[in-house]
Amino acid sequence: MTEESRGQTAAHIRDVMTTDGAAVNEQIRNLNANRYESVAAFDDYETCRERAREIKERAIENLPTLIETVTEQVEANGGHVHVATDGAAANRYVQDVLDEQAGETVVKSKSMTTEEIGLREHLAEAGADVFETDLGEFVIQLAEESPSHIVGPSLHKSREEIATLFNEQFDPDSPLETPAELTAFAREYLGERMKEADLGITGANFVLAESGSVVLVTNEGNARKSAVVPDTHVAVAGIEKLIPSIEELHPFLELIARSATGQDIAQYVSLLTPPVESPTLDFDRPDQPIDATDDDREFHLVLLDNGRTAMREDPHLRETLYCIRCGACLNSCANFQQVGGHAFGGDTYTGGIGTGWVAGLDGPDATAAFNDLCTSCSRCVPNCPVKIDIPWINTVVRDRRNNGNTPDAVDHLIDPLVPDQESTGLDRQKRFFGNIDTVLRLGSALAPVSNWALSLPGVDRLLESTVGIDRRRSLPQLATETFRSWWADHHEDPDSADTTVHLFVDLYTNYLYPERGKAAVRLLRELDLSVEVTPVLPSGRAPLSQGMITTATEQANEVAEALESPIAADEPVLVIEPSDLALFRSEYSKLLPTETAAKIDAGTAGILEYVSPLIKSHTEIESGASGEIVFHSNCQQRTAGFEEPTVEALEALGYDVRTTDVECCGMAGSFGYKSQYYELSMAVGDDLEPQVADTDVLASGTSCVAQIGSLTDGDEPPHPVELVERAWAEHRS
Numbered sequence: 081m082t083e084e085s086r087g088q089t090a091a092h093i094r095d096v097m098t099t100d101g102a103a104v105n106e107q108i109r110n111l112n113a114n115r116y117e118s119v120a121a122f123d124d125y126e127t128c129r130e131r132a133r134e135i136k137e138r139a140i141e142n143l144p145t146l147i148e149t150v151t152e153q154v155e156a157n158g159g160h161v162h163v164a165t166d167g168a169a170a171n172r173y174v175q176d177v178l179d180e181q182a183g184e185t186v187v188k189s190k191s192m193t194t195e196e197i198g199l200r201e202h203l204a205e206a207g208a209d210v211f212e213t214d215l216g217e218f219v220i221q222l223a224e225e226s227p228s229h230i231v232g233p234s235l236h237k238s239r240e241e242i243a244t245l246f247n248e249q250f251d252p253d254s255p256l257e258t259p260a261e262l263t264a265f266a267r268e269y270l271g272e273r274m275k276e277a278d279l280g281i282t283g284a285n286f287v288l289a290e291s292g293s294v295v296l297v298t299n300e301g302n303a304r305k306s307a308v309v310p311d312t313h314v315a316v317a318g319i320e321k322l323i324p325s326i327e328e329l330h331p332f333l334e335l336i337a338r339s340a341t342g343q344d345i346a347q348y349v350s351l352l353t354p355p356v357e358s359p360t361l362d363f364d365r366p367d368q369p370i371d372a373t374d375d376d377r378e379f380h381l382v383l384l385d386n387g388r389t390a391m392r393e394d395p396h397l398r399e400t401l402y403c404i405r406c407g408a409c410l411n412s413c414a415n416f417q418q419v420g421g422h423a424f425g426g427d428t429y430t431g432g433i434g435t436g437w438v439a440g441l442d443g444p445d446a447t448a449a450f451n452d453l454c455t456s457c458s459r460c461v462p463n464c465p466v467k468i469d470i471p472w473i474n475t476v477v478r479d480r481r482n483n484g485n486t487p488d489a490v491d492h493l494i495d496p497l498v499p500d501q502e503s504t505g506l507d508r509q510k511r512f513f514g515n516i517d518t519v520l521r522l523g524s525a526l527a528p529v530s531n532w533a534l535s536l537p538g539v540d541r542l543l544e545s546t547v548g549i550d551r552r553r554s555l556p557q558l559a560t561e562t563f564r565s566w567w568a569d570h571h572e573d574p575d576s577a578d579t580t581v582h583l584f585v586d587l588y589t590n591y592l593y594p595e596r597g598k599a600a601v602r603l604l605r606e607l608d609l610s611v612e613v614t615p616v617l618p619s620g621r622a623p624l625s626q627g628m629i630t631t632a633t634e635q636a637n638e639v640a641e642a643l644e645s646p647i648a649a650d651e652p653v654l655v656i657e658p659s660d661l662a663l664f665r666s667e668y669s670k671l672l673p674t675e676t677a678a679k680i681d682a683g684t685a686g687i688l689e690y691v692s693p694l695i696k697s698h699t700e701i702e703s704g705a706s707g708e709i710v711f712h713s714n715c716q717q718r719t720a721g722f723e724e725p726t727v728e729a730l731e732a733l734g735y736d737v738r739t740t741d742v743e744c745c746g747m748a749g750s751f752g753y754k755s756q757y758y759e760l761s762m763a764v765g766d767d768l769e770p771q772v773a774d775t776d777v778l779a780s781g782t783s784c785v786a787q788i789g790s791l792t793d794g795d796e797p798p799h800p801v802e803l804v805e806r807a808w809a810e811h812r813s
C-alpha cells in the first residue's frame with residue numbers, strides 16, 4: 081500500500097465516520113449491550129452453542145445428501161427445487177417463474193442471499209416492480225444504498241434522515257415524523273403492494289431437508305406475508321442453510337434472536353412447508369380468505385451454490401458456511417461499532433465474517449478494502465453462536481492477499497535483506513510490523529542513540545511516508561538496558577526455593593518495558609520460587625497480525641523448541657504479555673502439531689494466573705485497604721479468560737478494582753500506529769478515555785499501554801505485575 085492509497089483509505093474511513101458513525105455507534109452498542117444481557121440470563125447458552133456448532137459441522141459435511149433429501153421432499157410436497165450454480169442462474173430461474181405467471185409485481189422480504197446475487201436489481205431491469213417489505217431494506221431501496229449491517233441494513237440512518245426520505249419520495253398529506261408515523265405509513269404502503277403482488281420472494285434462515293420446510297425468523301412478520309399472500313412463493317437460500325430436520329432447529333431458535341438483538345426469541349418464527357400447508361389467501365373473499373381446498377399455490381426453492389461448494393472444500397473458509405447471519409460478531413467489534421458496513425464490509429456481507437463470505441464468493445482480493453479492519457482482537461469469537469474463529473479466517477485471507485501481491489523493483493531489493501519467510505511483494509508496512517522483532521533488536525542495540533534519532537525533526541514524516549507509522553503517534557522508548565541484560569546480573573534465588581518456574585521473555589518486556597520483567601522476577605522470588613528465564617522469543621503474534629503465516633509458524637516452532645525442556649520437566653512457563661499467552665492458547669493450535677500446541681497450552685500460564693492463588697492463600701488485608709484502581713485488560717486476554725486472576729490478586733492485596741468496559745482499546749497491536757487507521761483507532765479509544773482519565777490505571781497489553789498513554793496525554797500505565805509486586809513487598813515487610 082502506497083502513502084497515497086493509505087491516505088485514500090483514511091479519507092474513506094473518515095467520511096463514513098462522518099456520515100454513518102453516530103447512528104451506527106448508538107445502534108450497535110445498544111444491540112451489543114442487549115445481547116450481553118440476554119445471553120447472561122440464559123443458562124443453556126454454552127450448551128446450545130456446542131449443539132449448534134455440532135449440527136452445522138455435520139450438515140456441511142453431509143451437504144450433498146441434504147440437497148438430495150430436500151429436493152425429493154419439496155417435489156413430493158408439490159413444489160420445485162432449482163440448485164443454481166451461480167447468481168446469474170438463480171436470477172434467470174426466478175425471472176422465468178415470474179414470466180410464466182405473466183407477473184409484474186414482486187414483494188420481497190429481507191434476504192442477504194438475494195442481495196448477494198442482485199436479484200431485485202435483475203428483476204427490475206427485466207421490467208418488474210420489486211418492493212422490499214422489510215422496513216430497513218425498504219429504506220435502503222428508497223435511498224438506493226447498500227446495507228450497512230447484515231441484520232439492520234439501514235441502521236446507519238437516523239430517524240430524521242428516514243423521515244426526509246419518506247416525505248420526499250411519497251409526499252404524504254402531512255409530513256411523517258415520528259417512528260410510529262413512519263412505520264404505520266410503510267406498513268400500509270407495503271400491505272397494498274403485497275395484495276397486488278404476483279410473486280413473493282423470501283430468503284430462509286434455515287431449510288429443513290426432511291420436511292422441505294422453510295424457517296423464517298423476523299421481527300416484522302413481513303416475510304411470512306410475502307410468502308403466503310401472493311399465489312407463488314420463491315424462497316432463495318444458500319445451500320448452507322440446510323439442516324436435517326426440525327429436530328435440529330431448537331438450539332438455533334434459542335440462539336439467533338439472542339445473538340442478533342438480545343431478544344429471547346424473535347417476534348415471528350414461521351415454519352412454512354409450501355405449497356401443501358400454505359393455502360392461498362383470497363382477498364376477494366374477505367369472510368373466508370383462507371381455504372385449505374385451494375390448490376393453486378406454487379412454490380419454488382432456489383438453492384444457491386455460487387462458490388459455496390468450493391468454500392466447503394477449503395479447510396479455512398469452510399467454517400464461514402456455519403454462519404447463521406446473526407450479526408453478533410459485527411456488534412461486538414470495536415472497529416465495526418465506529419464505521420459499520422459501509423467501511424467494514426463488501427456490498428452485501430459486512431464485518432469480520434464478511435471477509436469469509438466475500439473471499440469465498442469473489443476471491444481474497446475482493447476483501448482488500450476491509451479485511452485489514454479485523455485486528456484479531458478476538459472479541460467476536462465468544463459471541464458467535466456457532467463458534468466460528470472469525471479472526472483466523474481474516475488472517476488466512478490476509479495471507480492469501482499478501483501472496484497475491486505483484487512485487488516491484490524495490491521489493492526485489494528489500495526481500496534478501498529481511499528475515500521473514502514471506503513472498504516478495506509483501507506490503508512494506510506489513511513487512512515492517514511483521515518483523516518488529518528485528519526492528520526492536522537493532523534499535524535496542526543502538527539505544528539511546530536510536531531514541532534520540534527517532535526524536536529528530538522530520539523522522540516522524542519519514543516513517544509515515546515509508547512504512548506508514550502515523551506521525552501523530554509517539555513511539556515507545558527503547559530501554560537502554562534490556563531485561564535480559566539486567567537478568568545477567570540478577571541470578572540469585574531464595575535459598576528456600578524448591579519449585580522452579582520459567583519467565584517467558586517477550587519482545588516488549590525485553591526491549592521496551594524491562595521493569596515489568598524485573599517486577600515479575602522479584603515477586604516470584606518473594607513467593608519462594610526459583611526463577612529461570614527463556615531467551616528473547618518472538619511469539620509469532622506480530623507476523624500473524626499482518627497475515628504472515630509462514631513467518632509466524634516458524635516463530636511458533638522456535639518457541640516450541642525453547643519451551644520443550646521446561647514443559648517436559650513440569651516447570652511452569654509464565655507469560656507477562658497477554659497477547660502472547662492468548663496466542664499460545666488459540667492460534668498455536670493452527671500453527672503447530674496438535675500435540676505440541678496442547679503441551680504449550682498446558683505448560684504455560686499468565687504471570688498473575690500463576691501467582692494469584694499463592695497471594696490469595698497468604699494475605700489477610702482488608703478489601704479497599706489499598707485504594708481504588710482501574711484495570712484495563714487486553715482484549716485477547718478477556719477472550720481467553722485470564723483477566724479474573726489479576727483482579728483477584730489485586731483485591732487480595734486490598735485494592736478496590738474496577739475493570740474497563742470496552743471491547744478493545746483501539747490500538748490492537750500495530751493497527752493504531754498505521755496512518756490509514758489512526759483516526760479510527762482514536763475514535764475506538766474515545767469510549768475508553770473517560771474510564772481511564774484522572775485515575776490510577778493498570779494495563780496488561782503492550783499496545784493498550786501505548787493507547788492509554790495517547791488517550792490521556794499522560795504517563796503510560798504500569799503492568800499489573802508491577803503493582804502486585806510492590807504491594808506484596810509492602811505487605812510482607
Ligand code: SF4
Pocket residue numbers: 339402403404405406407408409410433463464465466467468470
Ligand atoms: S459469524 Fe457468527 S456471530 Fe457473526 S454473523 Fe455469523 S453466526 Fe453470527
